Amino acid sequence: MAILVDDETRLVVQGITGHEGRFHTGRMLESNTQIVAGVTPGRGGQDYEGVPVFNTMEEAVEETGANTSVIFVPAAFSADAIFEALDFGMQTICCITEGVPVHDMMRVANYLRVKDATLIGPNCPGVISPDKSNVSIMPVDIFIPGNVGIVSRSGTLTYQIVNELTQRGIGQSTAVGIGGDPIIGTDFIEILKKFEADPETECVVMIGEIGGNAEQLAAEYVQNEMRTPVVAYIAGFTAPEGKTMGHAGAIVSGGESTAQAKSEALEKAGIGTATNPSEVGELVTEILNHDS
């Protein structure tokens, strides 16, 4: 098993004919993801690397039975693409696009409540279940299949930590980049829930950063509801107040949003919290050895 994407994933790429869409479609195809369709309005009837392109999600879903979508359309049109994916029954939607307006995302997030679907992102690297399905822009080579779930607000930091695991021979069940924006479709807790329900996942690594209080909420959830052990890492201890550190959502704007506060909440909840990426590997190794 895995979460969100797996052997059953039938992927449609929204914005397949754009620069990013083309590049990453190629990469996902190389890692054997079942890409069944692409959508670009006005390009219906064409194909890209053997993937048929449709004008609308309705057509794409009708013709190909797609159940998952990944979005590469420009930020101004991303919310519209998400609504279209939701309305045509996508179960998992990964919006890779960066720079989606926050008011657009508030509307999307509140509409999501009536849909039985999971939106990952926006401004995220996507989801990968090694050797099963790659719906992401992540470097597939650094992953190996295994039993550690990863959930992260950051891209390259995830790669760094996955690499630490892989180098130690520790594989991953699924890695989920939930995105670095202030309003995202899916927070830590929803992903933690899925990992908790996944029999294959024996340990979860949660990678947080400054901004918001999602890590604190997650800490509470882990303490009260999870049996699967969790290892955490938080970036941004040295970030000054009021400055955006790369990600739109990574900004210290009050006491709760500092790395310090998050880290304390995690430790208080009994969650092993690494002080650097390397230590994540060590903590996970300890847990897995202890369990076996």
Added chain:
Amino acid sequence: MAILVDDETRLVVQGITGHEGRFHTGRMLESNTQIVAGVTPGRGGQDYEGVPVFNTMEEAVEETGANTSVIFVPAAFSADAIFEALDFGMQTICCITEGVPVHDMMRVANYLRVKDATLIGPNCPGVISPDKSNVSIMPVDIFIPGNVGIVSRSGTLTYQIVNELTQRGIGQSTAVGIGGDPIIGTDFIEILKKFEADPETECVVMIGEIGGNAEQLAAEYVQNEMRTPVVAYIAGFTAPEGKTMGHAGAIVSGGESTAQAKSEALEKAGIGTATNPSEVGELVTEILNHDS
């Protein structure tokens, strides 16, 4: 048991100080409904017949633990009152007010999807569970407690039919007037589901009329999902096309919305359908005698 309102009902009257609100509050108090609060903006701190009045639903709910509301505010402000009731956790809301704009109701109905609550109405007589709770403008004297559930789009026609039952000594579990508007909070099916799940209800009377296709959808539901027997009655066989017959929703605007079409669909689904109100009493009597 009963559905929607019962001994646990703690009622707040929204618009308690208006003409209708005052009149029906008095009547509901007489039938021993637990009215715990009233709300009229600007009248907070007053009381009416011993019922404390608050400015907002938030205060009313906090102070009294109300769980059900009935709405008598003017049509222009009814949608707002419904949103307020929904946002402060009312489980059942009866909107009695007539003349709520249809676009307001579309917004309300779509917001309802994210709430775990039941809205009855608007333009409805409310809900009564005889001897338990009366959240309605219905004449309580014609009801007796028993095992027949009633669900109806019409007020006086319901009274007529309830009277037929009561005169035959057949009591009612709960009577629900779902309202005569084109867009209502709760359609037949949701109420039929609740009756089906209510062990006390042994038979359901469904009273429909021209307009829309709710009766057809209900017929399908009854045929496929219900074990509790249903007796139906449809009014409006003589209604001409394009004319509104009193209720905003009672208008023949196409083949599906005629009484003929509804009646046929009901009979096709094996539902006993009376040709006049009196016959409803006869059909119910037959079912109850047959069952016992």
Added chain:
Amino acid sequence: MDLYEYQGKELLRQYGIETLEGIVAASPEEARAAAEKLGGPVAVKAQVLTGGRGKAGGIKVAEEPEDVAEAARQILGMEIRGHKVRRVLVEAGAEIESEMYLSIMVDRAAKKSLILFSTEGGIDIEEVAEQNPDAIVRIYIDPLLGLLPYEVRELTFAAGLEGDIAKGVGKTLNNLYEAFVEGDASLVEINPLVSTKDGHVLALDAKVTVDNSSLFRHEDIAELHDVDVADPEEQRALEAGLQYVKLDGDVGILGNGAGLVMSTLDVVAQAGGEPANFCDVGGGANAEKIATALDIVASNQQVKSVLFNIFGGITRGDEVARGLLAALDRSDTDLPIVVRLDGTNADEGRRILAENTPENVYTEQTMLDAAKKAVELVQDGGR
């Protein structure tokens, strides 16, 4: 409330939808002046709140002002499906390339707005729906999200539109949805929506129904209500706060509550009678209102007997009986009236009626018996 074509088009124009230039005329002379002002060939179109005017000869094309005046003369005063034509719209011509259909309505079951579009316009959409259902594109709009850009594309792609027409239809749809929501319409229909040889997309007709319940926030639209076309009896009922619909039969029907009155009509029909009207006097026992209702029903010369079906609910039977007697006292009708009174305190009510009824009033205990009696009275000759 239904708007006339010219009123509907005025609304659509406010939201940026293109129409042809047109002038309303109430006489042949005004039509001639309009034609002179517009120049070129024009269409003279009957303004009536019903469909089928084309087949009924309510639309004529003419070029010379004299011919336009003559066309108007023929159309004005016509009756189309019972609606008398009192005005025509004189409208400029256009070089039409294709005719399409576009409408938005409130969908009751889905509780959403429903957009219908077809490239087969100009004819009855129900015919299209029957003969070629695939030619109709249906899109449901969530009122909390509004019309989304992808839904507009969905429509144009599904309909196979391209280029300027796709753009024009998309723009029209966005504008029409705005008009639909902001105008609190329950239906907006453009049939046909046409594309012209010079690449425009415009509304050649407009059918707009505004939700009556919303008129409190649309004073401008409420003012358009065209009182003098309504049936005079329906108009009087409206003013008295009665729900009244005139029908073709001879049994006048009154009652309290829409559902009960509808049911009463049905029962009368089942008894072999023909209802002359639907009249809901509402709750309470207001003698004034009941008397007005009686007068309105009786003023219909076709009516030969009246059935008054009352279910005493909150208003008790005894009060209803007294109100009814007071009303009969005020009304000077000699029509035979069958009264059926049931519900709360019905026995007491019936006793009061029995002691005081005038000669032309008959009382019955059940709806069925009352209906039979009313029909019998018609067969006996009525008044």
Added chain:
Amino acid sequence: MDLYEYQGKELLRQYGIETLEGIVAASPEEARAAAEKLGGPVAVKAQVLTGGRGKAGGIKVAEEPEDVAEAARQILGMEIRGHKVRRVLVEAGAEIESEMYLSIMVDRAAKKSLILFSTEGGIDIEEVAEQNPDAIVRIYIDPLLGLLPYEVRELTFAAGLEGDIAKGVGKTLNNLYEAFVEGDASLVEINPLVSTKDGHVLALDAKVTVDNSSLFRHEDIAELHDVDVADPEEQRALEAGLQYVKLDGDVGILGNGAGLVMSTLDVVAQAGGEPANFCDVGGGANAEKIATALDIVASNQQVKSVLFNIFGGITRGDEVARGLLAALDRSDTDLPIVVRLDGTNADEGRRILAENTPENVYTEQTMLDAAKKAVELVQDGGR
């Protein structure tokens, strides 16, 4: 993007919110002219994108034009929390009766808009939150419904407002919500919102932050961006498409990916160093971009060593190494640079680097070792 007070007020006025009359001045002379035009006592207020200007002496009240000019002279050029004052707002006086607080922001956890209101205005809302949390009314707004009438009442009743003030605050809130949504703001704050003796409610200050991601649909707001106040290094980075934040330390830091760079800063701090900046060069191995980033980091004279932390993901380690060498070639910095390269094809990348690195470049295998080395180099004196 933060707006200056005078820009924020302009936006609020567009949505019908009342403010005092005010004129922006960039010199004492302009301030004097403004005072003459406004008449009466005026406030001279420093326009800076930071709080605390009152305590810092950035607001002065004066009546005579000469005194106003003098006040402007004192304020212009001041540094408030590192922000140089280049303009003042000369604003008319008002007879203030009460000071309130009103703001709307995006609430991340709730994914809704959050309204905060307090009758204790004019002071830091966080102080109010600490000392008297009950004095703050909080209301969450569902973006699909917008601000509902009951929510406005909720606020005014909860705050105990009555009469004109309740009406004025309600109206201001409705307008502010509209400005917030249509202006794509992530924060709008009026502190203080005041009521005057003559019954008006007006915004005495305005803090508006517009979502950078929305600027494509707000050209008018995007134009307000005040380039010359930004730190020149930050400005150059912005133009080059780099994420750059200047800090106070001496270890320059570059890396690919915001999270990885944040983590690198932390690791450097843990190793006893002080980061001089945050600089994310993004994905790919664009030599041009890396060279620019190096130049910007090196141009900070405080920087004594540089740590370049790269995780080769989609861009393979060998390509990254070649890009880095090309960038070092272009850059003429003599700063000691520690390069840590890991990820896909890292071995090959490290080999390429080892064969070609200039003297001032050190390579390390892990983040921790690289951080230690960079700190060591500073302690050894750096450049």
